[in-house]
Amino acid sequence: MKPVVVVDYGAGNTRSVCAALTHLQRESLLTNDPKAIREAEYVVLPGVGAARSAMERLNETGASSALRKRFREGGSTLGICLGMQLAMERSDEGGGVKGLGILEGDVTLLRAGRVPRLGWSIVEPWGEAYYFAHSYAVNSPRAVASADGVTAAVRHKSFLGVQFHPEKSGSAGLDFLDQCLSLA
């Protein structure tokens, strides 16, 4: 099996994503190389950090256009947390940031409950609890799952985005990642 490409944009916690893949006996390759991103069997766009600097980094390295091309060509991609938010058209974070535009929708500050939203919530209609850590949330016609009234997952063609962190969601999260990889 080819390694799963984990997009490196210099922010935060990519180690945990790679560790989760290792648990699933999948090799991972942490890179921002456009060719590797475009040609990979499976790509994970992880997410911790600030939208603006993340997007700047993706643009500088050419990873942005590689991700868009990959999407047009039907390559499977999983966006996690900020990785899902970056795939939208725009985000209110950091004074407004233009996203990858892979999915219709935008990203706005959470208005209800305590912010940041930290902890485990049951994702419906899947009925499983996953771990969330975010202050902004996605509004999109492509939403396919929610938790506490917040978009928990979006799907459009070969792109799946999740607001929660499967790599931090215990055995439920590992099972989820495993399913994503096996369906791809």
Add this chain to the structure above:
Amino acid sequence: MPLPRLIPCLDVAHGRVVKGISFVQLRDVGDPVELAAFYSEGGADELVFLDITATPEERVTMTSVVQRVADVVEIPFTVGGGVRSVDDASRIIESGADRVSLNSAALADPSLLSAIADRFGSQAVVISIDSADGVVYTHGARVATTIATIPWAVEACERGAGEILLTSIRHDGQRRGFDLELTVAVRDAVNVPVIASGGAGSAQDVADALRVTDGALVASIVHENPSGLGGLRREIEALGVALRPLKEGHE
């Protein structure tokens, strides 16, 4: 609202877990990585590691602990003790921790909170507050300040802290229940999650805290019997507090 969190806290010194872990099933009771994996499998919602030595020489040791924990544990964890700069925070987060917790260093330089939040987001920044008689204590809860607890909690959040770890010094180690009055007062003053710490002696104590706030830190109550974590969860749920449902294979 997310489900309330049950959070075991591990004190670490020189790369080893200290403070009363009584357990015979682990090969090495002092190994933070092995204990973390055990708690993770037993149903902890997340973990907190406090480096209680936190000397510059210990940094390398702690970084290695964080990396090894991140490689085997798939639940979120916070690391506190010895975070005195953005570089310290980066090192810990890049090693695989989800959040860093600051205490004395943030009091000495509150702008540190914003600097770390700007880089990693406020969900990665925890302000740890040790409180007694309405004021904040520093240096391992040994030194009283003149800073009032509630205004400090509010300021820390304004500056970028995304969670409060609130320890009531008078309740800590007493095992007679959390300081609910203090917890509620801080909870009502801020809009970030508040984790109650200090005083857990029974499932009832934890359930009482989880009814009023987002999470509860537990130490000796679980360390005395680490394999009893699943049982503790069930007792808390029997008292009417819903925790996250565990996947098959747990416990």
